[in-house]
Amino acid sequence: MNNLLVIENIHTYIEQFHILEGVSLEVPQGSIVVLLGRNGAGKTTTLKSILGLRPPRQGKVIFEDREIQGMQPHLIAQLGIGYVPEHRAIFRDLTVEENLKIAERQKHDLDKRSDFIFNVFPDLKRLIKLPAGNLSGGQQQMLAIARALVPENSLLLIDEPSEGLAPVLIEEVMDAVRQLSARTTILLVEQNFSMASQLAERYFIIESGRSVKNGLMPDLIDDQETINAYLGAA
């Protein structure tokens, strides 16, 4: 299969702490891949290593057949990698519209994709002139995802979209992610196993900064032993 993103054995440090001690994964073109693991396993750090926010000291990050480790974060983003950070990362002091506009990489990006975006997130259209800080938690999460859709991105990195959301909203976010997958490749970090298992085709598990297991999602759902060993009670 044609891999859009390949990570080969990366080692990443935060200050002097060795956080990632050999993480590898592949994200095939057009798929949804989920990165699983316990709290503190290094999932978010893996995403930040891809984006160059925490550049790996060893190993390779290959995006569209090109090594991108060590590149500046804003240049990596410009290659077409969208990032939806955890904790509903929006710009609180900008309006919803400005939050979206600011993500434009080319003129009229938003105009071109607004139909699609407002189709997936109808709420946002209604709230377009409001400061994003006034939105509810769920709406902020929608906005954070929508922002990553504005420019032409071939890969989306989504970090814990269900975190801190009410169950109804989790459903809504899942719906949105599913609709997106028709357009782009997605690498998802998710603690909520039921959400992850319904969305993703492939999984990678990391434990204490190391890749320990990967495979197809349907196999994992039946593999209670692995779930218990690496993900705790799911």
Place this chain on the structure above:
Amino acid sequence: MTSSTTNIEDAPLKKAWPQWWPYLAVLAFLILFPFLAGLTIGDPSAVEPGAGWLTAVAQRTESGYAKFWQGMLIQIFIWGIFALSYDLLLGFTGILSFGHAMFFGTGAYAVAILIDKHVSWPLGWALAAVILISLMQSIIFGVLSLRVKGVYLAMVTLAFAEMFFILSEAGDFRKYTGADDGLHGFPVPDYLSAADHRTRFYYLALIFFVIVFLAARRLVNSPPGRVMIATRDNEHRATTIGFDTFRYKLIAFVAAGVFAGLAGALSALYNVSITPALLSTDRTIDVLAMTIIGGVGTLVGPITGAVIVQLLGYWLERWFGSSWTLIYGIIFMLIVVFLPYGIIGTLRARSLRLKEGWGRWLKLLGIKSEGDAAFASHTEMDNGDQPPGQS
């Protein structure tokens, strides 16, 4: 500059007219001020006998309290420009610089040295040179100091500013800078002398003030301005969207530096005197206080702050003599406690939370204990993250 020009600002512009009227009203008042002051508080005895009606008004505006209050407003314009420039850094880009006086002082020194006897450039050239010098200065020191963030940036900018302060006091350049005495009575052209033609200088300062205000407003409402605000909110996020945040911080730093340099040049021309004090950290603290009192990140706020600090300084000194700074300090504390977003910032938030203010005040005095509910509710407002599941 980014190529992603957007039409964010196009839409509001059409209906923006009504919200311009307070600005226009203030501007109209400022334009008419010298005449109004001349007619009301000008000194009638300054009018030469037999002068025509117009000449009489002109002579009255150049006399007594009318002249004095124009001078006060000129100072306010100068400090307003300076505070406005600081707000571009602190308020809109989140850069806490402790070295902003460097630009103000350099602007003042540059214009004074260039028109003084050793160089004797015409004023227009000197002003152009001020812009060029502050442009280069802010690019160089921006590139050097914006590599670091937060407290480290504050320290680095402080160090750079001290460097210029020490340079201004150095005996080696006494011929040009006057060392620790400064320069006094350098030849400001007669047509612009604030002593003889105060009204003329008043309008010059007003024009500069309006131009800088409009330019700053345009900048923060432009696409690069939005990126600055995004950088202030969260720099990582702005980076992962694909913005080289360093570049936008530099734009803010340079704009702020040039505006501050101009304010410094105006100050030198108005006072016909420069001293190393212009470059001292005290000036940065003054402008920081103005920005905080008026409201960080509001543009109008720092100007309001400049007005308040100038007027307070004047009246408090009149009423309390040399101990006025003590009263000023208490007023400053009260403002910070009761108006945490500054005067304009709190007005815009439309909620004067007196109860919270009292909570903070009592806590400051040690009457109330830590973890008080009134105090906590404000910190919650700042921290952004809502309780889980709220929709």
